[in-house]
Amino acid sequence: MQEHLTPELIGEYRARSLRDQTLLSVVAHLVTCAECRSKTAGIAAETRLADAMDGGHLSFEGLEALIKGGADGLDHVRSCEVCAAELTDLRVFAAEIRAEKKKPFRKAWRILVPVVAMAAVVLSVMLSRAVPEAAKVAVQPSIVASLHDGRELIALDQTGTLHGVSGIPAGELEQIATALRSGRIPTAVLRKDLARPQEILLGTGSATAELKPLMPVATLVSGETPVFRWTGPAEATRFKVAVYDADFNLVEMSPALATTEWTATRPLRRGKLYTWTVTASIRGAEVTAPHAPEPEARFRVASAEDAAVLENLKSANPVSDLRIALAAARLGLRDEAGAAITRLEQKNPGSPLVLSLRNSLRAR
Numbered sequence: 001m002q003e004h005l006t007p008e009l010i011g012e013y014r015a016r017s018l019r020d021q022t023l024l025s026v027v028a029h030l031v032t033c034a035e036c037r038s039k040t041a042g043i044a045a046e047t048r049l050a051d052a053m054d055g056g057h058l059s060f061e062g063l064e065a066l067i068k069g070g071a072d073g074l075d076h077v078r079s080c081e082v083c084a085a086e087l088t089d090l091r092v093f094a095a096e097i098r099a100e101k102k103k104p105f106r107k108a109w110r111i112l113v114p115v116v117a118m119a120a121v122v123l124s125v126m127l128s129r130a131v132p133e134a135a136k137v138a139v140q141p142s143i144v145a146s147l148h149d150g151r152e153l154i155a156l157d158q159t160g161t162l163h164g165v166s167g168i169p170a171g172e173l174e175q176i177a178t179a180l181r182s183g184r185i186p187t188a189v190l191r192k193d194l195a196r197p198q199e200i201l202l203g204t205g206s207a208t209a210e211l212k213p214l215m216p217v218a219t220l221v222s223g224e225t226p227v228f229r230w231t232g233p234a235e236a237t238r239f240k241v242a243v244y245d246a247d248f249n250l251v252e253m254s255p256a257l258a259t260t261e262w263t264a265t266r267p268l269r270r271g272k273l274y275t276w277t278v279t280a281s282i283r284g285a286e287v288t289a290p291h292a293p294e295p296e297a298r299f300r301v302a303s304a305e306d307a308a309v310l311e312n313l314k315s316a317n318p319v320s321d322l323r324i325a326l327a328a329a330r331l332g333l334r335d336e337a338g339a340a341i342t343r344l345e346q347k348n349p350g351s352p353l354v355l356s357l358r359n360s361l362r363a364r
Helices: 007-014 020-032 034-040 045-054 060-067 074-079 081-102 104-139 170-182 304-314 321-331 334-347 352-363
Strands: 143-149 152-157 212-215 219-221 227-231 236-245 250-253 261-263 273-282 285-289 297-301
Touching (some): 007 020, 060 081, 143 321, 152 170, 212 273, 219 334, 227 236, 227 273, 304 321, 321 334
Parallel strands (some): 219 297
Antiparallel strands (some): 143 152, 227 261, 236 250, 273 285, 273 297
């Protein structure tokens, strides 16, 4: 309601056209507002106010006492037209209030009771659900490290709890948590037979800085037909790859190649050590790398058991490149671990965590 009744409401009240809650609100306001009562009675508020200030008329309290059955002031009312009109108005208001209290309020209460009850039930259910959820949010530990891996977001919170690792065996969780916490990939100790230099190398020609074996070098490979990659000078017209066993016997020779990548066509023996060279034809001369005093490009084919571990991880659903990187590095499959880190870099561009994992792998 406004501070005073509008002329429209006063007109409707005097015309007896108000209904239900509007009528009750107007009546309640008139009980407490003498100015609006005066307006509804058709007597100017200014005149009533002046008469009241003169002290020659009954107060509102005195008129109210007469309505309740009192006798004080009754003689004054009989001789005072103003107070008589005021008493009549108050008696009408009182009668209307009593009538409205019996009907609309009782009717409204019948309507409000089920509504209020339903609102209480709904509010109770909302609070029972919302409060625990709010409590969970309030105490949720912050994430200290995370990365996208396949379809999952793997995260480590400040309590050491891992998230997004459903389906991963419990035995691997500590390795994953350590990698996320430290930003390092633990690697197997490099075998001496993979890093040992050789003074006399297979092949002929002189070495050049632009010709260099890239992979596999000083690592294990999981497949029996590994992929060989190298860098070559722009002026090279063709390349050839030669693969030798531990006794320097030629195992396989590639055809002349125009690219810097070749996949072996004959299966190599698992668990065995191999050496390989690449020869480039440059301006009519042949140059072979690596060349003394550079170390040989050596690799070993992984055992069937180790290869199976990696293959199982690659066929898991979903595939986790972090798991592959950790397992490959632990088995000594450095190139496989590096390839998994590359895939993580593609899924997490610019991630400092993945860069740290890459650098730890390169450092070892």
